[in-house]
Amino acid sequence: MASGKNFRQERRTSTSSVMAMTAVFVTLCMIGAWVLNSPSDRVSERAQTEALEAQYNHKSRTPIIQNDEALEQNTGVSSPEDEDKKEEAPQEKSDVISSEPELDIVSEKEKLSKKSSKKPKAENDSKQIKSKDLDISTSSTESAASKSEESVEPKTNTQEKSDLMIETRETSDAWDTQADESKKEKVQLEKKKKKKKADEPPLEEASADEEAASASKKGETNMNPIKKKKEIDWALCEFDGAIDFIPCLDNVNAIKALPSTKHYEHRERHCPDPAPTCLVPLPDGYRRPVRWPKSRNEVWYANVPHPGLISYKKDQNWVKKSNDKLIFPGGGTQFKQGALHYIDYIQESFPKISWGKRTRVILDVGCGVASFGGYIFDRDVLTMSFAPKDEHEAQVQLALERGIPAISSVMGTQRLVFPSNVYDAVHCARCRVPWHIEGGKLLLELNRVLRPGGYFIWSATPVYWTNDEDVQIWKEMVKLTRSICWKLVEKFFDDSTGIGAAVFQKPRSNQCYENRNKDFPPMCDEDDKPDSAWYVPMSACIHRIPNEEDHGGKWPQEWPLRLTEAPAWLSSHKGVYDKTAASDFVADTDRWQRAVQKSYLGGLGIEWKDVRNVMDMRASFGGFAAALSSLPVWVMNVVPSDAPDTLPIIFDRGLFGIYHDWCESFSSYPRTYDLLHADHLFGKIKKSCDIKSVVTEVDRLLRPGGWLIARDKNEIISELQDYFESLRWNVKTTFTKGTEGLVAVEKSNWRPETTF
Incomplete structure (x- = not known):
């Protein structure tokens, strides 16, 4: 009996406790319901949803996800503001899963799986991925993601300050540019300035950016409008020779209007205005190119179906056709x-x-x-x-x-x-x-x-x-x-x-x-600058040998020492980043070495064994090319005609390059590059010409299966993604840090339907 009595007493005590706890829980629920139904919270929730929708846009886009700490760990990147914060507080641990060394990548499927295990299924998909979870989103395969086993902690040591993701600040007053030297370029720049001025909206009309900035000052940071996807239409180039179209060399109307061709004027550049935006078609049966070094000896005939050269050079051991390939015996005249x-x-x-x-x-x-x-x-x-x-x-x-x-x-x-x-x-x-x-x-x-x-x-x-x-x-x-x-x-x-x-x-x-007895050919005038080369006529004169304080005055060190050691003449020149030129050289070399080793080679999803022909579309000191020097690739370093003329530095370090204006087409055939790299290029181009024509040129130069890596302001990267998606390209990797972003995309075989 005693034992039964005690049992009944314990049950009564437990019931009382439960009733008390239930009363407390009901009270808390009522308070919570009142808080959640308050007007301010409803506005906040709606604004948060709009912001997330604006960030992710639609399900087919690879989301840009922010995580400053993880980004810095993986790329050696930090902004000046972040460096100050790091000195005051230690970094927090990251729960990012790593599927590649030095760069945190998680497949979309794995991210959603992990998040859904912690949250109710009814929760909105856009809320399953928090903006501070990771810095990189990629469409890597499930098998690659399944290799992820360990969480990566940020390194506790403070890395060197790096402005890799920050727009390059170029002091053009310290360096000449090709635009300054070319008479034709000056005329073109004046036209562009007038056009830009004419296209500018009236002062009383505030732009969307200005309205956003104004709202931010008023504390309305959560009221950003949903970004509307840009509708972009494409057409196929449909004319004779379209497969091998080089716009500035195939301008038939301009060539027909030439008064003379005896000096090969018809083989020089005559660029159409406006630049074309049609897409060049693919040759029938086009295949991924043969890999280097095997490609030196053989290529697919379908990729370059030109029997005329085979017939013309059949007795000179240049090239022969064998079944479905062209064979190059390594000979010639x-x-x-x-x-x-x-x-x-x-x-x-x-x-x-x-x-x-x-x-x-x-x-x-x-x-x-x-x-x-x-x-x-x-x-x-x-x-x-x-x-x-x-x-x-x-x-x-x-x-x-x-x-x-x-x-x-x-x-x-x-x-x-x-x-x-x-x-x-x-x-x-x-x-x-x-x-x-x-x-x-x-x-x-x-x-x-x-x-x-x-x-x-x-x-x-x-x-x-x-x-x-x-x-x-x-x-x-x-x-x-x-x-x-x-x-x-x-x-x-x-x-x-x-x-x-x-x-x-x-x-x-x-x-x-x-000491010449006869002044013929004559020496060039002092105002005839030898480095001027963009649309500058040849002159039948001799330029003087430069002093040792100038480039060309002293022979560079033997290769490969010249690759990483700053040329001696840089010590007397101001840099393009508001430092000495020699300091800029070292900083640029270190910056790109870190980025390539920690991110590009292992973290962007690029199959580097398929990469041979590379172009750096805005090369500066050539640091990106130098960082790739251990790979079996070559890099065409392009210095834009309106950028500081750093091309002599690139040559002095044992690399090469060319001047170019990206508002015009490049002097190369379609489908000739495996990878293009554009560091803060498109944002600058947009000030001078139609960005669609430049995207068209990128599409023309890249081989199907080739890659573009673009770094720029977030709004430029977002606009570029619209173009890439409209081209059916595979947006493989994106990430953002502050106002800066990066996107890596792979060109597909898609072409618009013919109108025939």
Whole structure:
């Protein structure tokens, strides 16, 4: 009985407790309901929902998700404001799952799975991903995400300050730009300024950005409107030759209107205005290109279906067709035992050339299919090859398909788009250029770009043939080279091939110029700046050798030391980031080394073994290219014509590049690059030209399966995503830090339907 009584007493005590707890719970629920139904909270909840919808836009878009701490850990990136905060408070632990080393990536499926296990199913999808959970969203596969096992903690040590994600501040007053020097460019800039002024809205009409800023000042930060998706339509280029369309070289109307073509004016740039926005079609049966280095010897015929060149050069061992491929035996008119035999014979006959040490960057004139440039890679030499878009049918396109650097260009009436005194050597194998005519104007253009003390290697028939015409050309060439103070340092003949070559050297000082008996060709005027190259006419004059304090005045260090050591002449120049130029060089090199190693190589989803031809669309010091130097890739470093002229620095470090205005098309065939890199480029372009035309140009240059990595302001990245999605590209990775963002996208095979 006692035991039963005690049991009943315990039950009564438990019931009382439950009743009391129930009363408290009901009271709290009533208070909570009153709070949740308050007007201010309803506004806050609606504003939060609108903000999330504006951020994610629609389900097909890869969301941009913010996490400043994780972003800094993975990319070495931090803003000045964040650095101050880090000094005051330690970093908090991150619960981000890592599927790749050094860069936190989580598949969308895994993120939703983890969040849904902690929250009710009825909760809105947009609330399942918090804005502070991680900094990167990617469409990586489930299998890749399943490898994630450990959480990554941010490093406790403070990293160096880096403005990698911050817009580059360029002080153009400290450096000349091509836009400053080119008369045509000045006229174009004036037109753009007038157009921009005419297009500006009246002062009384506030822009959306101004309204947002005003609302922010009033404390209405949660009332941002939902971003409306931009509707973008695309059309296919439908005309003869559209598959290989180069807008600035295929402007039929402009070419027909030329008063003369005797100086190859019809092979020079004549850009249409406005720039076209149609998409070039793909060749039938197009396939992903053969990987390097196998591509040096064979490519898919369907990618470059040009039988004319095969027929034209069938007896010269250039290129042959074998089933569904084009085969490149490595020969040519001058390479009867292969290009590598020819290259090594030059080294044996003239050891001072020192391939890959003293001589690192070469200009190859009239390159053909660029076998010289393709095989001299084996000797650590980088070659910029060029040839005109002419009757020899897509030589440059074949070179680029093989993975060899090349551009479509011609020596006509305008300067080559390179700075002065930058090439270690210039090579011309059986090129049919009449160097001696018109006062030697064409050879003087080579003299402008050749580094003082550099070599001109000429293996054309006048060097070793003895017929009357070739003998006369040789005499004229010797006369001309002496008049411009070039010294004939070697002449040799290869018995095994019957090919000979002559090597001339440019002077290292102005002494020879000052002691000439005859002032012909004349010295250039002081206001004729040798680095001016963007739409600047050639001049038949000699530019003086620069002082050691200027670029070109002193030979760079041997490769590879020159890649990472700042050129000595930078010590006397102001930098482009408001520091000394030498400090900028080091900072730029370190910044991109961190970004490439910690993020680009392992975290963006790029299959780097498929990447060979790379372009940095806004190169600055060439730090991005230098960071990729250990990979079997080459990088075309583009310095925009309105940017500080840092291109000589890029050449001095053993890399190469070109000037360009991105409001115009680039001088290359379609589908010739595997990866384009644009660091804060599109935001600047938008001030001068239609961003759609630039996106069209990116699409034209990239191979299907190729990649674009763009860094810019968040609003620019968002606009670019609209374009990429309209092109059916795969937006693989995006992340944001403050006002800055990055997007990595992969080009698809999609083309608009034909109207035929």
